[in-house]
Amino acid sequence: MKKQFLFLCLYSIMFLTSCISEPMEFTNTGSKLSIGDTIPEFQVITLDQDTLTQDSHQEKTLVLVFFHTACSDCQKELPVIEQVYRDCRQDSLWQLICIGREEKATAVKQYWQQHQFTMPVSPQETRIVYDRFAYNGVPMLYIIDARNIIRAVYSDQKMASYEELKEWILKVNEENQKDKESASFFRAKSLTSPL
Template sequence: MKWNRNFLGVLFGCLCFSCIRDEVPAGEDIVKPGDRLPDFSVVLNDGSVVSRKSLEGKVAVLVFFHTGCPDCQKELPVIQQLYEEYASSSDVCICAISREEGEEEVASYWQIHALTIPYSAQEDRSVYALFSTSGVPKVYVCGPDGRVVSIYSDNPIATYSELKEDVENARIFSSYLFAEQMVSLNLPTRNY
């Protein structure tokens, strides 16, 4: 009897706090491939500021996450690997932005999992809501012109090779060549 009550409590907790159980189906992005980044600004854990303006001329990989989300827990090591690949590149910016999760929780998770990706802990959805209505992880790869080249969500989560290919393509092609033009040339533009 006690075991059943504990099991039901855990099951209820999972359903209430699951990253996949948003009220709006995943995939309802406000920002889509080809769109310019919204006007946003976040302060990273190192004190630097990332905004649409600061990303001009750079390839950007923006990751929205919550450390309690199982898919985010799988995606963050992939993002870490990508970050390590491009950490010394001045033309690539990779950062993670939490969705409704404060500094203490994010910092603790980063320390436990030895993550070094710059992050911004956001206690609400105000920044996230500029990009999407539901679902984490959300990964946005943007070109130097500030246009979104590809978007990944939880089904399937982005692989290292997909993200690296997107970053490299965004580095190569000039600012006039954004998502719609990449499609016409059969170059990868993803919205998962």
């Protein structure tokens, strides 16, 4: 009886500690996408009125972050991402976009100002963009290469550290540059080769 009670308590705690309450009918959890998958089409507009799509990051590494400002895990992770952004933003080989999930622009803007965040952000009042990437849970972070292939996924189950994020960005940037150089080499070679 004690074991059953303990099991029930632990099981209840797992559900109560979710960052944002999710409908119980979800059978799948976390990301819909895995490492090696191509990202779906999307379009968002930032608070600065920049339009971003899956192809906006031409030849760059893209870091895509889904969040909600009321989420305690997001409140821990967003400052880490902001620090990486501040430390690496002079590197023109990567791009970051934070996408709010089911949250009004005024709330996100206020949160960004309150925490002095400088990261590009796109508040979304719906789950339309989010649902293309994930079933449930925030934060959800994707590191995507220049070919729109997912290289890493982090969630509230395992959030990225400063070191991990920076390492991934540098690694994918380097691979993007090698791919670009290889493509240029083969393109130049085909132009100079006799028919």
